[in-house]
Amino acid sequence: MLVLKTLARLGPMHGYGIADYIQQTSGDVLQVEEGSLYPALQRMLVKGWVSAEWKQTENNRRARYYHLTAAGRRQLNTEIAAFENAVRAITKVIQPA
């Protein structure tokens, strides 16, 4: 979800950028190994939620840019909805009555 959201917000981005962005925006709360991003990206490629192409970065390096597909956008919406549902449910349970 986070990866998809990042792509939705930033537009096409390479793996490094995505990892960086997630870390910064989460205020370094989400401290995962950066490497675990790549298997996730491969899975999304297979599922057809993202597509990839090689492009030049601003400082003229070759990087693989991922961008969200229509299917990916749909998937993001479903996931957000599911997540919000879960959060609502949890909030209800832990809130004092």
Added chain:
Amino acid sequence: MGELWRRLLFLFQRRALNRDLDEEIRFHMEMRAAETGDHHQARHKFGNIGIVKELSREMWGFRSLEYFWQDLRYALRQMRRSPGFTAIAALSLGLGIGANTAIFGLIDHVMLRMLPVRDAHELLVMRRLLSYPTFEQIRDRNDVFSGILGMHLMPAMEVTIPGNPSGLATGELVSGSYFETLGVWAALGRTILAEDDRAPESSPVAVISYGYWKRVFGGAPDALGKKIQVRTGMTNGGTSGLDVYDNPNQKSGLKSFDGALLTIVGVAPPEFFGDTVGASTDIWIPMMMQGSVMPGRPFLRQKNAVWVNIMGRRKPGVTEEQARARLLTLFRQVMIDEAGSKMTERQRRQIFEAKIVIESGEKGFGQIRRQFSAPLQVLMTVVGLVLLIACLNVANLLLARATARRREIAVRLSMGAGRVRLIRQLLTESLALAALGGLLGLGIAYFGTKAVLVLLSEVGRPLNISFEPDLRTLGFTAGISLLTGVLFGLAPAFRATRITLADTMKETSRGSTGAKVSVAKFLVAAQVAVSMLLLIGTGLFLRTLYNLQAEHLGYNPDHLVLMQIDPVSAGYRGDEVGRAVKTILDRIAVLPEVREATFSENGLFSGTESMNHVDVPGYVPASDDDRECRFDQVGPGYFTHTGIPILAGRDISDRDLPNAPRAIVINETMAKSYYRDQNPVGRHIKADGFDLEIVGVVRDVQDHDLRAEPVRRYYVSYFQPIDAISAANFEIRTSAHPGDIGSALRREVQAVNRNLTVLSIKDARELIDSTLVQERLIANLSAFFGLLAITLAAIGLYGVMSYAVARRTNEIGIRMALGAGASTVVSMILREVMFLVSAGAIVGIIAAAGSTRLVKSLLFGLTALDPASFVAAAAVLAAVGILAGYLPARRAAKIDPMVALRYE
């Protein structure tokens, strides 16, 4: 769909994808390093690069395929490295799989295959011969069948095609509804149609099979319109009374005894072999042509000649049960109508008590299916067991090899290879082995089936079953190969990977291998058990064959030639038959090669059987069954010439002529059951209203079926018939080789009347042996497989014991150092072998005792628990066991204590 497509695409772009991933990760690391200025930091933050790559690749979803490919290549390398092991394993599997494939192919063709016609499951067959008028009635009055066909099979029809030498073909007389009911259309021209049923002799046409068209006419389109001449003498129907034969002296429409001249109007489609599995029909002829195809037997209008087989296709919506019930009711109704008002109470009872079997016709009329189903089941079991032994053997080999590979596996486990992954790899190896065995098996099956078919075919009646490895057989082979691969690979794979690393790395030889040896011993004991089962079966079948040998016939079948002629189709009736047969006999008897000759109506092991009821003054029968006797009408000197011993009185002689007192010779069983200890010679018996004087008593003989129990039987003179004579069988003792006299005999018969058909000339020994084809095949095959099984078991036993001895060198050395003699050591090892063998044998005996039902129907003269067979099997096993165990035991006894103790 899109995902699957992408996965496939990924599979083919694997190299590019890997490159992309590598570059991407490198980019990531460089960026991070550039930012933090610290490579270690970057690496730490990223995690394990190897695992990330591995996981990413896994996402592409073809890891299993990739692993499989790796494993397969590794397996093939392993095979190349140990060609001896591979050869032995693949060969034993190949033999097992090949045998299974061959027998499955036969079962598939004979028992599972359906007729190659439209919706075969809708067909029903009535197991009863009908007269043609009855068939017509049933065909026209039924309301549950969309069509009913009638057919009559003529296995040996003489065919003359202008420009070709005349030959024999399988013919079939069929009703006009035949092809339509089956749903078979002509490949060329037309089939036989309803319009061919209009009137006798109105449609002189024929349809030939695709195979016959190719074989005889070379597939030429101009075969249509060609004329062929056909005739046949023998029928496989039944008649009662002489009135069913036409009288050639009367001016009837039929005068020709040359047969029927037919025009070919069509060719059947290639896949349609006929309506009977195992027999393929060459020529179909309209039933209306019966009279001229079988000269002298105008059966079409006769109610007491039964010769028509029927098959029906039920209408859509009618269940099989309904169709069966309706057909039975209809049949009874027709029979009652035919009997008319003159029907007696007894006839009525007979009609209603008659057992009529109506069964599914999806597999055709198939006699062969019933005939061969029991032996094929037994053979399938036998080959299944052989495959099991082969599996056990290979499992044992793999186990031994796994021991040799313990270090390799231990190293791989300690490097972090998953156990599941290793098992998978070991399984791939055994599957590759099984696949190799399967390929070998296909080859073995191809030649094996041909051999079995040759063995199964009776003399002069080849089985028409083609064995082309088709998809079903290939599927079966692939299936059992896979199954065997898993079966023999799984256990060793599990064992091999259950290794405690420390133990293996230390390579201790003491203690840690005990369990492994015991598994191997268990496998060997299982092999012994299965071998025992097969050996017992072999014993039973061999003894059955022995019990059925021709030596127990009661007369000598060597140099005895049996010739069957058909006087009826040549126009002989009544007393003329006897005169003609006597004329032929007189001509044959003076041939230089002929030592003695006689004749009879029913013949030996060919022709028909006759039966009636007799009245014996002074004997009170408990029921009608007690009055029942078989009989034959025989020529002068019948017993002397065939060599059947005369126990009292005299032979039938050439004075027993029409105007002499009627003479009868009875057999031992008949004498015992009617006269007990008294001398029957001179007594009188009544049969079919004739008064017969007993002139002799002869020994019981087997004259039609080697399996038959002796029954009451009597013989009257051919010239004093009590039942119209319609056949003639000559029994001729020759000094020449039986095969060399055929043409001379034919010549003499033709010299008497060129219309006389010689139906067959056979060597009695060959003919009788051919009735044992099945028994011989089963005995031979089970002996072969029994031998194979015990060889495999012996190899297994030898291997395990050698291994055990090698492992125990140290222990044995200590024993010998402490004073144990060589003989003590030998007997210690042999005791162990005998323990294994007896354990296996006992299990085998129990299994054999439990499976008697399967083989009971195939045995003769002994029970399925025949002690001799059991004892013999046990003795053979014990001998083989000692042999296989002796070599390792000797090696153990030769161990030098000093060397053994320093062994480690």
